[in-house]
Amino acid sequence: MMHNNTQHQFISHDGTSLFYQRWAASDNPEQKAIVLFHRGHEHSQRMAHLVDELKLPDFDFFAWDARGHGHSPGERGDAPSFSACVKDIQSFVQHLTDTYQIQPSNMVVIGQSVGAVLAATWVHDYAPKIRALCLASPAFDIKLYVPFAKPGLTLLSKLRGNFFITSYVKAKMLTHDEQRAAEYDTDTQIAKAISVRMLLGLYDASKRIVEDAQNIFVPTQVLCSGSDYVVHQKPQRLFYERLPHPQKEFHILEGFYHDTLGEKHRSIAFDKIRRFVQQSFAENHQPIEIVHADKIGPSCAIAEQLSAPLPKNSWKYWFWNLTKKNLKIGSRFSQGLKIGEDTGYDSGSTLDFVYRDQPESTNILGKMIDRQYLNAIGWRGIRIRKQHIEQLLPVYAEKLIAADQPLKILDIAAGHGRYILDAVAKISKRPQSILLRDYSELNVASGNRLIHSKGLEDIATFQLGDAFDQASLASIEPQVNLAVVSGLYELFSDNDLLRQSLSGLSQAIETGGYLIYTGQIWHPQQEFIARALTSHRKGEAWVMRLRSQAEMDALVEQAGFKKIDQYIDQFGIFTVSIAQKI
The missing domain is CATH 3.40.50.1820 (Alpha/Beta hydrolase fold, catalytic domain)
Known part of the structure; x- marks a missing residue:
């Protein structure tokens, strides 16, 4: 032939x-x-x-x-x-x-x-x-x-x-x-x-x-x-x-x-x-099972290891204790570190500071610390992730508008809502509705102020809501056709939580609607984050289980979506993907 x-x-x-x-x-x-x-x-x-x-x-x-x-x-x-x-x-x-x-x-x-x-x-x-x-x-x-x-x-x-x-x-x-x-x-x-x-x-x-x-x-x-x-x-x-x-x-x-x-x-x-x-090709194509990686496998083992306390007389124990003390001291001068220490380094308030990308301390030393902090590879990746969401959201919003569908946007863990509201400004036609939700009353209050400052009160609302409450998400009315979940699933190791959230989202999104979701597939500072930084969960250590893109996609697919596009930063840390409800 x-x-x-x-x-x-x-x-x-x-x-x-x-x-x-x-x-x-x-x-x-x-x-x-x-x-x-x-x-x-x-x-x-x-x-x-x-x-x-x-x-x-x-x-x-x-x-x-x-x-x-x-x-x-x-x-x-x-x-x-x-x-x-x-x-x-x-x-x-x-x-x-x-x-x-x-x-x-x-x-x-x-x-x-x-x-x-x-x-x-x-x-x-x-x-x-x-x-x-x-x-x-x-x-x-x-x-x-x-x-x-x-x-x-x-x-x-x-x-x-x-x-x-x-x-x-x-x-x-x-x-x-x-x-x-x-x-x-x-x-x-x-x-x-x-x-x-x-x-x-x-x-x-x-x-x-x-x-x-x-x-x-x-x-x-x-x-x-x-x-x-x-x-x-x-x-x-x-x-x-x-x-x-x-x-x-x-x-x-x-x-x-x-x-x-x-x-x-x-x-x-x-x-x-x-x-x-x-x-x-001699056998039927069967992808290997990866949706239980939270319970067995390398990523689970690494997260467990980083969660375990270090021996008190080891050099690593003293090193990370000193690192945490230095962050505490630095927070007296640096506004960025203070927000992280007060609300958690993974909180919506921290993310909003990272998105603003400006030293906000009132003293020279604090400004220097702020700039070094904001230049960390993880925060640079976070800002690129925001840019990718802002690129993807208008593209698929325009697809819906071109199909004469009223645009109805949902974000189930919006933080202060900045990236969504910034992205909306790039859309040719105002959405019919924007529903932002978050677990934190502080974030809801800040988000409502941001909505007011942008003059979007007539179409946008910000509500208190649990992103993992399947029934609450499923009951959202009317259904939406463009949903976003950004920076949330990366913070939780348990795939059962993600299944609850994605199942609720699937019921909240119209057939043919789109879901934008993020992932964190690798991080060069995984141990530093686990040993030195605290999370928003009552001062607990911020231990991340890195979830492969294959695992994240499989969970989204299980919920009734088909992945159609993806972006990733040049460091290989944060992904932003788009899937369609089928």
Whole structure:
């Protein structure tokens, strides 16, 4: 059977038109696809040989040119961020589903080197239900051969901004295939340089994904080149060992250089990939059960460990006690720390201070502490989460308005309601109603003042309400068609609470209506938050159980919703997703 090659464009998340190729099978009744992601510096045509050599005639093949590569736009070797390229994959796969009616569950993703890291990050952060993932020599840790290269590049990027580094890699270090090496040297579309922001973004994402590979829930095969001069082998092994899916494989290909899929004896690799792909389709696709991760599994164990008291004579006990005392002392000067100590660092009052993003202390020391506090990576992520909600809410509000449906908005844990009311200002038509709810009388009072200041009293109300009271949520009248739950579920480990809330929300939302929900899938300061910060719950420690995106999506799906889009900050911490009531 032959594959028919055609070339196309798709519009990505930021409006950029990216190039891709399709090799359509002459007979593909099951609508199966292989999606290819090329190495750094390269482009889709460098993977075109896989279409014939993999010997999978009943699959469509797709391969893109990442932005800044091949026929896609952008400065060569650069992109707005590494996370923007990961989001490009989400847009690409959605395009394939919409255009060719190929479901993710019928897709196998094959990525090489940087393309493998992009693919692994996408699977981790966006939790697509793909059939399988094959990673060839993932570039989790590039051999830079220069001492202190990464910290040096980080410092230089802060001083100089973005700049470019030319790759030291020669073709003879990539493959024993002389023809392929010669093509690498003469291919004018290969970008030999990479921007520092992309390189540092690659490092940061790789470190996070290797550490948190426990939250990749798809069958995964890792092919490791045994004589790789470009990337280290150890992180590939660590990544594989942490994968939770029982259908996983790790292969060391002795003597192979870095271009695993372009090596002289690449048929050895292709035989393994072909068998893995075919076996993945030999049985019905059954995602592994993850909705009980609050009761068993790594995230549950980590949260338990962080909840346990430390031995009183240990250095960690004294360190965290000193940290808490320093925060108490700092709260005498800093308004931000005072709000956190008085109301909880996860309270609506704290969030409102973080959203305002301005030092509010009256003394110089307090202002300095406020600024350092507001610049913490978690608070930066929180503000990006607010921006993402403000982007998503008007988009889906406009969809409802375009369908001549009166817009009825609900937020079940609104805090002070700032992000909702700010987002409403961007909608072309005033909503018919806005109902904000919160458990805190303080937040309700502050929210009502904010409603008054924005002149929305005629359409907006703020009520006291429990976001986990299923009956109370279900009884909301009239039903709404755009609901938001932001920053709430991340604070509670118990999935039964989420089920109650989501079940009530499902009854409160009209069929075809939308739910915007947030998640926290990773946090670099999880132990600091648990050991040093207090929550809004009567001064208790703020212990977070990080909930994978796959787990959060599964709970939303159980309640009768279908996920349709997602955003995530460049740090990989906070997600904002949209689902439709079905």
